[in-house]
Amino acid sequence: MAAHLMGFGRYAPERIITNDDWAARVDTSDEWITQRTGIKRRRFADDDESTMTMAVAAAEHALKDADLVAGDIDEIIVATDTPEMMTPDTAALVQHQLGCGNIPTYDLGGSGCAGFVQALDVAKARITVAPKTVLVIGVELISRMISLDDRATAVLFGDAAGAVVAGPSAARAEVLEVISGTDGAHAEILTLAAGGTRNPFNSGSLESGDYNRLVMDGRKVFVEAVRRMSEASVEVLDRIGKTTSDVALVIPHQANKRIIDAVRKQLGLADERVYVNVHEYGNTGSATVPFALSEAVDEGRIGPGDLVLLTAFGAGFHWAAAAIQF
Numbered sequence: 001m002a003a004h005l006m007g008f009g010r011y012a013p014e015r016i017i018t019n020d021d022w023a024a025r026v027d028t029s030d031e032w033i034t035q036r037t038g039i040k041r042r043r044f045a046d047d048d049e050s051t052m053t054m055a056v057a058a059a060e061h062a063l064k065d066a067d068l069v070a071g072d073i074d075e076i077i078v079a080t081d082t083p084e085m086m087t088p089d090t091a092a093l094v095q096h097q098l099g100c101g102n103i104p105t106y107d108l109g110g111s112g113c114a115g116f117v118q119a120l121d122v123a124k125a126r127i128t129v130a131p132k133t134v135l136v137i138g139v140e141l142i143s144r145m146i147s148l149d150d151r152a153t154a155v156l157f158g159d160a161a162g163a164v165v166a167g168p169s170a171a172r173a174e175v176l177e178v179i180s181g182t183d184g185a186h187a188e189i190l191t192l193a194a195g196g197t198r199n200p201f202n203s204g205s206l207e208s209g210d211y212n213r214l215v216m217d218g219r220k221v222f223v224e225a226v227r228r229m230s231e232a233s234v235e236v237l238d239r240i241g242k243t244t245s246d247v248a249l250v251i252p253h254q255a256n257k258r259i260i261d262a263v264r265k266q267l268g269l270a271d272e273r274v275y276v277n278v279h280e281y282g283n284t285g286s287a288t289v290p291f292a293l294s295e296a297v298d299e300g301r302i303g304p305g306d307l308v309l310l311t312a313f314g315a316g317f318h319w320a321a322a323a324i325q326f
């Protein structure tokens, strides 16, 4: 049984934070952020929004796009590193809010920005074993989880959600192949430790500021992100007997324009064959790929017959890539 994508959805909060807004808060500038990352703006959730509400908004968009209702969904996977709570998972809250039946749901957490494509790998396997309709969501509300006084990390991120409906119906696009990989030797290079059992949240972490400190070796992350996203892209195409010249559009994880450009060059692709929206939304973690996919479909950047490549990289380090035939 083949797995297909039947609908695409996305949600971004209304509130726009520009680079100049950041420069008014911490010691940074539009020039520094633009040169190093390509980011000009990002969205931050309002107080009445949460990881669950953003995930539900993207899911409703994807369901509408698939011409389905909540009762048609058989399973939900939510990829997020910024869950609504420690327990239970965000997926259970999404299930109830959408009004699905008592279907199984689970979060795929801690994979950073690779989470959505990894979740798609799981969804494909589940559909292949037994035909079912799986809602796959990537969502992050990062602005509420990291220190907004740390210029080295805060300016990079934004909040958003993206979703796909995956299932057996061959109406729109087939998930030909997905690959995932992990190198835990690099786990300490990108961490948000507080709140876990190594560094439980307590008054000490509040005083030290550890409770929201994102620790990142930016240069090492940069190098590994380029290498792993490029290699995963070639590997997934190789598995289906294709090369980059067969690809109509690459949708890479939107961390940074320089990383995207380096991957594009490694793959030998022209600008117009790589989708970029990082200037508008910043790095929205596991939401970047499904958000960009939904946007690219709506903008007419993807049409029938197109082979689309998804490639992502995140904390762990984890990486994943998918080949989608429209």
Ligand SMILES: CC(C)(COP(=O)(O)OP(=O)(O)OC[C@H]1O[C@@H](n2cnc3c(N)ncnc32)[C@H](O)[C@@H]1OP(=O)(O)O)[C@@H](O)C(=O)NCCC(=O)NCCS
Pocket (backbone or CB within 6 Å): 027, 028, 029, 032, 033, 036, 037, 112, 113, 151, 152, 153, 155, 156, 216, 217, 218, 219, 221, 222, 225, 255, 256, 283, 313, 314, 315
């Ligand atoms: C973070 C990143 C943009 C930094 O760019 P860079 O070219 O490596 O930065 P540099 O080493 O040239 O500059 C670092 C300097 O800028 C300063 N700096 C950091 N953030 C800054 C900011 N927002 N504004 C101004 N200066 C800043 C640092 O304090 C440091 O100063 P120092 O040299 O006096 O110590 C880059 O490493 C990167 O994109 N890495 C990948 C990060 C990522 O994508 N993470 C998510 C992975 S999914």
